[in-house]
Amino acid sequence: EPEVTQTPSHQVTQMGQEVILRCVPISNHLYFYWYRQILGQKVEFLVSFYNNEISEKSEIFDDQFSVERPDGSNFTLKIRSTKLEDSAMYFCASSEGTGSIYEQYFGPGTRLTVT
Amino acid sequence: GQNIDQPTEMTATEGAIVQINCTYQTSGFNGLFWYQQHAGEAPTFLSYNVLDGLEEKGRFSSFLSRSKGYSYLLLKELQMKDSASYLCAVRDNYGQNFVFGPGTRLSVLP
Numbered sequence: 001e002p003e004v005t006q007t008p009s010h011q012v013t014q015m016g017q018e019v020i021l022r023c024v025p026i027s028n029h030l031y032f033y034w035y036r037q038i039l040g041q042k043v044e045f046l047v048s049f050y051n052n053e054i055s056e057k058s059e060i061f062d063d064q065f066s067v068e069r070p071d072g073s074n075f076t077l078k079i080r081s082t083k084l085e086d087s088a089m090y091f092c093a094s095s096e097g098t099g100s101i102y103e104q105y106f107g108p109g110t111r112l113t114v115t
Numbered sequence: 116g117q118n119i120d121q122p123t124e125m126t127a128t129e130g131a132i133v134q135i136n137c138t139y140q141t142s143g144f145n146g147l148f149w150y151q152q153h154a155g156e157a158p159t160f161l162s163y164n165v166l167d168g169l170e171e172k173g174r175f176s177s178f179l180s181r182s183k184g185y186s187y188l189l190l191k192e193l194q195m196k197d198s199a200s201y202l203c204a205v206r207d208n209y210g211q212n213f214v215f216g217p218g219t220r221l222s223v224l225p
Contacts, residue, residue: 045212056212091157106157
């Protein structure tokens with residue numbers, strides 16, 4: 001069964017450093033998403049991406065964040081200057097479409113720890 | 116505004132039936148989804164409702180009442196592996212992101 005993959009599974013970085021989280025969505029999916037989940041808290045939407053541009057973003061997704069689809073398979077989330085409060089699990093998701101019947105498939109997540 | 120509420124924790128016995136409730140108030144509605152999340156893992160899709168009524172998928176069923184802003188997930192014949200968090204998520208506009216509830220942590224006891 002096709003699945004969303006993410007690398008790395010764990011990333012430890014120092015405050016102020018840049019990190020890039022990588023995702024490979026399911027191959028025939030067109031819509032891509034990033035979510036984050038701070039330990040013990042709910043899953044929060046960051047950004048959605050379609051047709052090589054951001055289609056929606058949340059208040060969390062400020063100027064420190066950016067997304068890119070550098071080639072036909074990868075989808076990346078970059079945090080330019082990490083803060084302690086960026087420590088969380090980051091989930092990538094993808095879906096075939098955006099109608100109500102289309103579920104989002106989640107990757108296994110990248111645990112980011114900012115020290 | 117967006118508000119989704121679920122009970123924080125529930126406990127049930129192996130073989131029993133448990134109902135996990137979700138109430139929502141969102142600016143729009145385009146479907147309600149239930150996900151299962153084991154600790155440290157990704158959410159996995161269980162069920163969704165767009166129209167009012169009951170959707171059944173094996174041991175899992177989900178119910179929706181749009182007029183009441185209410186849904187529940189029903190798990191039958193509980194197994195130990197069902198111990199997990201159950202996330203209620205509403206798609207609040209046309210096809211974009213999910214708004215997730217806080218999740219209900221279910222513990223299944225022998």
